Amino acid sequence: MLLRNAKIIFNKPVSAELYHMGLLCPDIAAKIQPGQFLMVRIQDRLDPLLRRPFAVHRLYPNDPPGSFEMLYKVVGRGTQLLANMQRGDFLNLLGPLGRGFRLPQDKGFVLMVAGGIGIAPLPYLAETLAASGNKGPFVLWFGGKTSTDLVCVQHFNDLGFAVQLVTEDGSEGKKGLVTGHLEQWLTQQDELPKVMYSCGPYLMQRSVAEMAARLGIPSQLSMEALMGCGVGACLSCSLRCHPPKGVQDPHYANVCQDGPVFDGEEIFWD
Amino acid sequence: MANDSPISLAVELGPLRLKNPVMVASGTFGYGQEYGDLVPLERLGGVVVKGISLEPRSGNPPPRIWETCGGMLNSIGLQNVGLRAFVEEKLPLLRPLQVPVIVNLFGNTVEDYGKLAAALDGHEGIDALEINISCPNVKAGGMAFGSDPKMVFQVVSAVRSETKLPVITKLTPNVTDITVPAKAAEDAGTDILSLINTVAGMAVDAKTRRPRLANVVGGLSGPAIKPIALRMVWQVIQASNLPVIGLGGIISVEDALEFLIVGARAVQVGTANFVNPQVTLEIISGLEDYLLRQGLKDINEIIGTLELTR
Ligand SMILES: Cc1cc2nc3c(=O)[nH]c(=O)nc-3n(C[C@H](O)[C@H](O)[C@H](O)COP(=O)(O)OP(=O)(O)OC[C@H]3O[C@@H](n4cnc5c(N)ncnc54)[C@H](O)[C@@H]3O)c2cc1C
Numbered sequence: 001m002l003l004r005n006a007k008i009i010f011n012k013p014v015s016a017e018l019y020h021m022g023l024l025c026p027d028i029a030a031k032i033q034p035g036q037f038l039m040v041r042i043q044d045r046l047d048p049l050l051r052r053p054f055a056v057h058r059l060y061p062n063d064p065p066g067s068f069e070m071l072y073k074v075v076g077r078g079t080q081l082l083a084n085m086q087r088g089d090f091l092n093l094l095g096p097l098g099r100g101f102r103l104p105q106d107k108g109f110v111l112m113v114a115g116g117i118g119i120a121p122l123p124y125l126a127e128t129l130a131a132s133g134n135k136g137p138f139v140l141w142f143g144g145k146t147s148t149d150l151v152c153v154q155h156f157n158d159l160g161f162a163v164q165l166v167t168e169d170g171s172e173g174k175k176g177l178v179t180g181h182l183e184q185w186l187t188q189q190d191e192l193p194k195v196m197y198s199c200g201p202y203l204m205q206r207s208v209a210e211m212a213a214r215l216g217i218p219s220q221l222s223m224e225a226l227m228g229c230g231v232g233a234c235l236s237c238s239l240r241c242h243p244p245k246g247v248q249d250p251h252y253a254n255v256c257q258d259g260p261v262f263d264g265e266e267i268f269w270d
Numbered sequence: 271m272a273n274d275s276p277i278s279l280a281v282e283l284g285p286l287r288l289k290n291p292v293m294v295a296s297g298t299f300g301y302g303q304e305y306g307d308l309v310p311l312e313r314l315g316g317v318v319v320k321g322i323s324l325e326p327r328s329g330n331p332p333p334r335i336w337e338t339c340g341g342m343l344n345s346i347g348l349q350n351v352g353l354r355a356f357v358e359e360k361l362p363l364l365r366p367l368q369v370p371v372i373v374n375l376f377g378n379t380v381e382d383y384g385k386l387a388a389a390l391d392g393h394e395g396i397d398a399l400e401i402n403i404s405c406p407n408v409k410a411g412g413m414a415f416g417s418d419p420k421m422v423f424q425v426v427s428a429v430r431s432e433t434k435l436p437v438i439t440k441l442t443p444n445v446t447d448i449t450v451p452a453k454a455a456e457d458a459g460t461d462i463l464s465l466i467n468t469v470a471g472m473a474v475d476a477k478t479r480r481p482r483l484a485n486v487v488g489g490l491s492g493p494a495i496k497p498i499a500l501r502m503v504w505q506v507i508q509a510s511n512l513p514v515i516g517l518g519g520i521i522s523v524e525d526a527l528e529f530l531i532v533g534a535r536a537v538q539v540g541t542a543n544f545v546n547p548q549v550t551l552e553i554i555s556g557l558e559d560y561l562l563r564q565g566l567k568d569i570n571e572i573i574g575t576l577e578l579t580r
């Protein structure tokens with residue numbers, strides 16, 4: 001776990017609400033794994049007070065060396081301040097934090113599912129997967145409210161992914177919810193994926209986990225919670241999970257430490 | 271170590287000696303390991319661990335936290351690993367370190383407090399007990415103990431009679447007159463007072479008309495509560511002869527100095543650890559710089575030096 005100042009190398013909108021931010025921080029870039037996150041101190045001020053958690057969206061080993069990118073959605077005060085920051089400004093980062101995605105044991109079919117800003121941690125996972133010698137097939141199912149939510153599709157195509165798009169308003173791809181179309185599609189495939197990776201809103205995650213369990217596919221879900229510390233010190237970021245043997249019920253895991261990536265069957269859905 | 275330095279930050283709180291007056295507060299620093307090598311624990315004046323109960327506790331359902339203006343509300347619900355796991359798994363990691371370890375404890379009944387104190391008394395590596403009579407989160411205990419002076423007396427007596435360790439009683443600010451529970455704790459034989467715990471609070475989402483915390487109410491901490499904490503520390507200093515540990519909203523060396531000047535012999539830092547994990551280290555070196563700038567050599571030269579004449 002490192003505490004570092006990172007220099008902003010770019011900060012540009014990709015839609016009305018979504019921004020890409022490039023950060024230069026070789027020490028963190030060298031260590032962070034797909035699905036791990038950073039606690040970002042947006043400004044040196046008392047209000048907003050707490051750090052905000054963000055995933056690494058893409059890692060750039062050479063461009064410049066030691067840099068990476070975040071994808072963030074402006075939802076409140078902290079992310080609005082982030083959107084106002086300029087190239088050359090510094091952000092204080094704590095990380096890498098948490099337990100990230102694990103690559104599948106066996107090579108072969110990998111399925112990713114993203115809802116909205118849940119796409120954020122998946123490109124770095126996809127890059128790592130493609131570099132691991134796995135030849136796929138790779139498929140991404142990506143859902144959003146509307147077409148402008150569906151960012152970085154080209155990058156997935158470049159990495160050899162077949163991308164299926166879904167929007168709630170039908171402005172791009174299929175109309176409806178990702179999880180509404182996914183199971184039918186899955187049951188039509190000749191083989192099932194070795195693993196399903198998913199990130200998105202709670203209800204989507206729940207559908208994905210339940211679907212994966214029905215079909216006997218291991219699932220890894222990146223979960224969200226409101227966070228105080230990001231390191232396991234405050235016990236704020238609870239997610240109800242099935243208790244391990246000998247542990248009392250209800251059992252609350254720390255998303256920041258035991259996650260953010262959980263196996264689908266660990267989570268108690270309520 | 272500090273001995274070669276011309277500046278001394280060492281303080282004495284009755285039976286408890288600290289190499290400097292800056293500790294981390296209970297519930298904000300886990301069991302001491304969570305921040306890894308970012309904070310060498312041996313540099314701290316002391317480590318207060320997350321509150322321990324006889325049995326493990328699950329805590330409250332989420333959401334458990336909500337950020338407010340200059341602070342945060344929490345309703346963790348005293349989730350903890352319980353006495354046995356603490357002693358077997360957490361304490362051995364702290365024991366070899368040259369840092370005072372203070373165990374924060376709480377119970378559902380007066381007897382629980384006594385049993386916990388007795389069970390912890392025999393263990394090497396514990397330097398003091400801090401009684402949490404003030405947590406506003408748990409329906410069964412917390413609130414009732416801290417705000418009723420008779421209960422404060424009983425709880426502190428129960429702990430006092432079961433341990434030879436220094437006993438710190440941590441007061442809740444959710445009372446009309448803070449000197450009343452302070453006196454009750456003093457009468458029951460506490461060695462030290464620490465204050466304040468979190469201030470009872472609440473937040474609502476106007477869009478959904480739901481409370482922000484699943485527990486509806488929670489405890490406010492962080493810079494927003496500092497003036498309340500400072501006023502209460504000042505009141506207790508005037509009403510009691512016991513050494514006082516001040517906390518509530520400290521995030522800078524100036525904040526820590528305010529508490530020391532008012533008369534606290536040491537401070538604890540809580541929520542600020544989340545904002546800047548190394549804030550305690552910065553406060554410790556900031557205190558040295560302050561003494562140097564003031565031409566002083568010993569932190570005790572500023573403790574209780576509030577200047578009231580105009
Ligand atoms: C492990 C993890 C990784 C994340 N990665 C990304 C990412 O890569 N890109 C991205 O855009 N967002 C990500 N988030 C969510 C992001 O942290 C929040 O959107 C952000 O903290 C909101 O800050 P704010 O000050 O703008 O909002 P606030 O003004 O604080 O609140 C506005 C809204 O955001 C929600 N919110 C606030 N804090 C959090 C939080 N910690 N987690 C979830 N929701 C929150 C609140 O419930 C509220 O509805 C991640 C969250 C987690 C837990």
Ligand SMILES: Cc1cc2nc3c(=O)[nH]c(=O)nc-3n(C[C@H](O)[C@H](O)[C@H](O)COP(=O)(O)O)c2cc1C
Pocket residue numbers: 228234235236295296297298320321344346348374402405440466467468490491492493495517518519520538539540541542
């Ligand atoms: C997340 C969280 C958990 C806490 N848990 C405990 C606890 O277990 N026992 C206790 O006595 N105080 C607990 N506290 C209170 C703090 O120790 C401290 O008294 C309070 O937060 C005020 O200090 P601060 O403003 O520096 O945070 C907790 C506070 C927070 C924010």
Ligand code: FES
Pocket residue numbers: 226227228229230231232233234235236237254255256257
């Ligand atoms: S955010 Fe503090 S324990 Fe997870």
